[in-house]
Structure formats: C-alpha cells, structure tokens
Amino acid sequence: MKSFVQAFVLLALASSFASAFDPSPLQDFCVAIDEPKNAVFVNGKFCKDPKLAKAGDFYFSVKMPGDTNNPVGSNVSAVNVDQIPGLNTLGISAARIDFAPYGQNPPHTHPRATEILVVLEGTLLVGFVTSNPNNTLISKVLNKGDVFVFPIGLVHFQFNIGKTNALAFAGLSSQNPGVITIADAVFGSNPPINPDFLAKAFMLDVKVVKDLQAKF
Helix, strand or coil: CHHHHHHHHHHHHHHHHHCCCCCCCCCCCCCEECCCCCCEEECCEEECCHHHCCHHHHCCCCCCCCCCCCCCCEEEEEECCCCCHHHCCCCCEEEEEEECCCCEEEEEECCCCCEEEEEEECCEEEEEECCCCCCCEEEEEECCCCEEEECCCCEEEEEECCCCCEEEEEEECCCCCCCEEHHHHHHCCCCCCCHHHHHHHHCCCHHHHHHHHHHC
16 A cells, blocks of 8 residues: 555656646647637647648748847847747747857756757857756857757857857757746846845845846
C-alpha cells in the first residue's frame, strides 16, 4: 500500500511538471481566433472551426530585415501564435534576429521554451549561464551555418562580434515562449523596485541604481 501511495504521488508530480509545457493537440490543428462565438477554448486561445481554416492561418513572412537602429543594435521579429494563429496547440514558434555590427540581443530568458539558434550571416558570440549555485557561463563563437541550443529558462545572450550585419533564426519549443529581458525586468519594472533593495542586491551605490532605473 505504501509503495502504491509513493508511486501515485510521483505520478501526480510528474503530471504537474508535464502540464507546464504546451500540451499535445488532440486534433490536426486549432487555429486561434479572437471571436469566441461557436468556438472552443484551447491553450489560451479560441479555436476556429477547422472547416474554415485557410493558408493564411499558417503563414507569416519575416523576409524583411528588422530595424536595428536602437540602443542594443538588434531586432527580434517574433513568429509565435500571435503572428501565426495556426501555431495554437502545436508547441513551436520561431524568431528572426537581425544584428547591426556589434549589436546584441541582451541577456534574457524564455520561461516556457528551449531555443535552438542557427546563424545565417555573420559571427556571433553566444552563451548561457547555468542555475545557482554554479552560475557557469557556457559560450561559443558561432559562424554561418553553426547551431547552438539555449536550455529552457536559463539566462542567455547573443552578441555580434563582427564588423558587418549578422542574421540568425531561432526555433522555440512553445507556441508562446515568453521573454524576460533581465535589465528591463530589474531596472525597468513598473512600479520600480526599491532602489535601496537593488543597491544591496547588486552591491552598488543607490545613485548608480537610480541612474540605471532612469535609463529603462
């Protein structure tokens, strides 16, 4: 009886962990729509009648370069369920990432997805940091045709170390992976985090923290 209870508890825990990821669909597709009338609510979206699905529900173009004229020198063109409604319940998405010379995709995380990145143009320094207590930096310089994986939830980055533009495409294991940019979240939260607290956490002068918060 004891072993049965233990097995049941382990199964329940495993099920709760599994539910944290995009579920497998029980039909061919579930095109997301904003109009709930005569629709079924699945995975946070209402589903269109499959008989009304069309090619446009499964299509989006990212052939045009993104605008990298910004402080970080990069642009991420997301391709998730908000751009392609047909991705709903399919557990996958993508992104085009354009980099100006020496541009970067700053340290960030995807709370719901592992990311796989392929470089199409240029040279990128990429990496991720493992969780506490080790906080090990795992990084590599990537050239055209190289592929790198960023495990789910870990802080990671991409930096164009070349003198020319760079281009990469990423695949993510969620229809809506989410993104948390570390600097924006810490210094640009609304309302702001108490600067005295951040000063102690980062071992900085309060004036420095307030200056950083003003930038975000």
